């Protein structure tokens with residue numbers, strides 16, 4: 001297993017630059033585009049490391065990667081966690097990790113999933129809309145609990161707009177959350193659970209100008225804000241176990257509030273992130289892949305597992321406690337941006 005591979009879809013700039021950079025930096029592990037022509041159960045691949053940029057869209061690749069992981073490949077990101085994650089769970093874990101997130105409610109899909117009937121939902125009561133609207137307030141965001149690329153993201157100002165938008169969401173399970181009225185917004189790459197690049201980002205600009213932004217906070221306050229953001233980025237990625245991710249924060253009253261941190265194949269296109277950010281992410285990803293390839297143990301589990309999973313396994317008495325920090329106990333203050341709880345369902 002002496003190779004480093006990258007598995008990708010329609011993107012054009014990052015994969016080639018990544019391969020070139022890994023090969024420039026060393027010759028022990030040859031980097032290349034992953035090539036697949038036969039996938040057999042429990043048969044290892046030639047790859048010490050595979051960077052996965054596409055399996056969210058290709059279930060065949062996800063199954064290939066799990067088999068590769070079982071037989072010793074360090075797959076980035078962990079394909080098992082990536083099959084399990086979604087934004088609602090990630091938000092809930094963020095609360096327990098002490099990272100502020102918007103007040104958020106989970107909504108059942110507006111339409112029933114295929115092959116279900118009224119009887120499939122006998123456990124589900126009417127949503128307590130008054131309680132939800134009071135708790136979340138307006139404006140609010142509604143977006144898929146497992147989604148990306150700004151698809152089906154709605155900003156709503158009142159219940160009428162919310163119900164109209166909800167009607168358009170079909171079988172998507174939705175998050176309903178308070179809109180954060182921000183003075184600064186950042187998007188942060190986190191690579192290998194240690195390298196962090198904080199990129200000022202203006203989501204209200206047209207796509208090609210979103211990274212052409214600067215923080216409004218400067219001086220000591222700016223430094224403190226950046227330090228807090230870095231700390232939160234690392235907490236989230238250690239908790240969730242992503243090797244390659246982006247985290248977005250909206251800053252309100254000086255507090256960074258995590259908006260979107262479930263991006264295991266984050267945009268890394270030179271045309272959207274710009275040359276300097278692109279160079280940083282290529283370099284950091286190349287370094288991570290080479291380091292991981294050097295640490296791979298043949299036939300072993302070489303995946304990264306977040307502290308959530310490791311602590312769960314440890315609690316079950318299977319392995320010793322992980323060295324890294326544990327999620328805070330439930331007794332500590334929760335990190336929702338506002339503590340008020342929804343009123344009990346009236347029914």
Ligand SMILES: Nc1ncnc2c1ncn2[C@@H]1O[C@H](COP(=O)(O)OP(=O)(O)O)[C@@H](O)[C@H]1O
Pocket residue numbers: 102141143147148149150151153177178179180181203204248250259260
């Ligand atoms: N709670 C929120 N408050 C303020 N802005 C939000 C909120 N949720 C989403 N947004 C805006 O919508 C954009 C898309 O939402 P996001 O959660 O990042 O979804 P996606 O995974 O599709 O990128 C964000 O970049 C941000 O500008």
Ligand SMILES: [Mg+2]
Pocket residue numbers: 149150248260
């Ligand atoms: Mg986003």
